[in-house]
Amino acid sequence: DQQVKQNSPSLSVQEGRISILNCDYTNSMFDYFLWYKKYPAEGPTFLISISSIKDKNEDGRFTVFLNKSAKHLSLHIVPSQPGDSAVYFCAASASRSSSNTGKLIFGQGTTLQVKP
Amino acid sequence: DAMVIQNPRYQVTQFGKPVTLSCSQTLNHNVMYWYQQKSSQAPKLLFHYYDKDFNNEADTPDNFQSRRPNTSFCFLDIRSPGLGDAAMYLCATSGGGGRRPHEQYFGPGTRLTVT
Numbered sequence: 001d002q003q004v005k006q007n008s009p010s011l012s013v014q015e016g017r018i019s020i021l022n023c024d025y026t027n028s029m030f031d032y033f034l035w036y037k038k039y040p041a042e043g044p045t046f047l048i049s050i051s052s053i054k055d056k057n058e059d060g061r062f063t064v065f066l067n068k069s070a071k072h073l074s075l076h077i078v079p080s081q082p083g084d085s086a087v088y089f090c091a092a093s094a095s096r097s098s099s100n101t102g103k104l105i106f107g108q109g110t111t112l113q114v115k116p
Numbered sequence: 117d118a119m120v121i122q123n124p125r126y127q128v129t130q131f132g133k134p135v136t137l138s139c140s141q142t143l144n145h146n147v148m149y150w151y152q153q154k155s156s157q158a159p160k161l162l163f164h165y166y167d168k169d170f171n172n173e174a175d176t177p178d179n180f181q182s183r184r185p186n187t188s189f190c191f192l193d194i195r196s197p198g199l200g201d202a203a204m205y206l207c208a209t210s211g212g213g214g215r216r217p218h219e220q221y222f223g224p225g226t227r228l229t230v231t
Contacts, residue, residue: 002158004158009156032218034218034219036222041224042224043120043122043206043208043222043223043224043225044159044206044222045222046219046220046221049218049219089158089159093218095218102147102210102218102219102220103161103164104161104218104220105158105161106151106158106159106160107158108156108157108158109156109158
């Protein structure tokens, strides 16, 4: 029972173009969503997040969109750079149904390759 | 720099031989997590500590235990490793509150091989 799914294992884009990474979830109790970025031999690092009360959050080149009715979120990277090449994990949390320990459910990740 | 440190980075153990993985943090966070990640799969939460309160996930095998002797350190003990326990083990911390309570800070992970 995978509550958070990233259906695209990999994505390849040209430098300067837009990268769009997608994530679907099934649990309607999720109210906070995060994207993490992972380089080889390093742990995941926090990238951007969004609360369920919003439908968009922007931070520089990174924008996350949330469509609650579709239980879908996406991460847009514009413009993409070769240094963005990494594995991107989507994660979700149901803060209302747990203690405030920030328990996260992760997707399986999408490997992004940005070609120069 | 404040950070999450995991030792060792690579661990090889024999089938059935107990092994301990270590995590330390300088962030003074009150929540610490252990995840298991197998190749091309999502990180899977094994358990977490909120201060000294231990929270085990329902599907975490009894073979996996954890200790948190103080705020800075947390250990993952695998009592009798099987071949299926070979994975990357990730330690993470969070502040448990504040503006972004769900933001977790990860260590680099320990790659466990079972022979």
